[in-house]
Amino acid sequence: MENLQELLHGFTIAVTVPHLLLMAVGVLLGILVGVLPGLGAPNGVSLLLPLTFGMQPVSAIILLSSMYWGALFGGSVTSILFNIPGEPSSVATTFDGYPMARDGRPTTALATAFGSAAFGALIGVILITFLASWVAQVALAFGSPEYFAVYFLAFASFVGMGGAAPIKTVVALAIGFAIAAIGIDTVSGSVRLTMGIDELVKGVNFVVAVMGLFGIGELLVAVEEEFHARAVSSKIDWREVFRAVGRLPRHSVALLRSAAIGCWMGITPGGPTAASFMSYGIARRFSRRGRHFGTGEVEGIISPETADHAAGTSALLPMLSLGIPGSATAAVMMGGLMIWGLNPGPMLFVDQKDFVWGLIASMYVGNIVAVALVLLTVPVFAALMRIPFVVIAPLIVIICVVGAYSVSNSYLDVVMMLGFGIVGYLFKKLFYPLAPLVLAIVIGDKAEDAFRQSMLLSKGSLGIFFANKLVTCLIVGGIALLLLPLVLQLARLLRKPAPSTDETTSREKVII
């Protein structure tokens, strides 16, 4: 009950005119970056980050999280109307969303997508409301070994469940750690890995990395194939909106199952993209109409959308209560928290009640604002898609350049951002996962500190990670996840040679 009281208090913070306006601005900007193929939620949020430095933390996080909701919704709009996923996490929505829209039912497809997305987000927020403060309370008793164990588990789950080639995930993670270590070491004060470049003493800001990896990298991937925006009609029939939403309860099994998958994948750092694909795949296998998937099935839209938004929302739970982001966008937001002078983790629930509950309350309101705005603005943003890519591409480049520069007024950052762009392109092209790389850049330092403090406590003995039940469980769970791909590989070898990957899985791999 205490949680509900705190939540009500949060609503008094979130539902004020300035904050509602911020939500509307955030959602609109979010839909914009969600709709544009070269920009996504992680770099949209990081582009906005330099502009929030002067704001109150609670206002800043409301702006950024609203942008996140907007981007999640915006990605679905282009998936359905243009068959072009604006966001990696909405690729699975194209499978059934676009066929349905092409068959002359765009309103039904959009309303079904938004309705189930809102449901997924709602389940995610409810989960956060009731679970986050409890998790934080447990985490308050954590010492350095427990923290390191939790970080270890988070990184291991990327390797075990991320979906990309395990060794490539390991390489991406380790590169992220090395980048995080550049600059002044917080424990000893010595300068590390600057390779003789004095400007690197301040370290590599994650905003610069994100801007290059996601912004320029994605642009380079996008420019390879020419976009043909063949839109189906984007007119909204309001009566059909309510009818489509009214039909949703008939698919309650699919809704609940997808929400559960989404929440699980969001809390463990699987991320929204993996969640939406997994949910779609499971729905196709278990639905009675599984054979019709891909031709405009309602459940083929419900499943990925619900899971996508449930995962996107619940990814904020570990960020708030443990200081470990569950997705790339959450990692960027967490970087923002640190810049605003907050310390992400369980102490937030003690020291910064207004911030935490204001944010949680704003998630309820923000998602409602997002659904309303996205429905109202579909025709506007659909028209935006007709702007040729050659015009949008240089503008995105300029935004990334200015964004990278404004982080710390450094030209070197701009050059590095461009370098990260090439890395991002190569990694995307060859299916190296980017989310663990960003995650490691953001929390690499904290993981290292936790490890070194544990070692100080135990005078150099690794035995401290097996000193009590909790720590042992976390470490053993992490090791199990690390070994999972190896075990699966062996199991596959023992059985007869598996049939080669079919078309959907190769497409699934492209975006992870």
Add this chain to the structure above:
Amino acid sequence: MISRRALELATAVLTGSFGAVVVVSSLDNGIGWSSSGVDAGTFPFLTGIIVVLGSLYNLVRGVLPAASLASVPIAITPLELRRLAGLFVPAAIFVAAIPLLGMYLASAGYVFAVLAIPRHQSVPRALAMAAATALGLYVVFERIFQVSLPHGALASALGV
């Protein structure tokens, strides 16, 4: 035309050499255990080793013709390469021009060049868009958010 194999190899070499640099330069900070606990270089040293080993594995996987590689032998076709260069080369020139021209002139020139030279837009329209870009940047950053963008060596030489 760039094959998938060549791209895998190049990337593995890139990540591997980054790992090697990390390993070598973390040796300066000391690795192992000292009176003040774990030395500063230890953690980067270990991550560097992991990067090197992982890159070696990816390198070998890239050389061996695996089933997954055989299904997509070509990574970048000549046409795609031309499109990539068409985006990246002007962007790199734009970034290189910033110290001299400043953010406003460089970005206006960049927008104009990308739109007008390949004849995507007519010259007057490209000019208008270029001017609008520079003006938009100025209003949003210098005026609204009070973030000063670089004005360039040329501007300071002219005393603007």
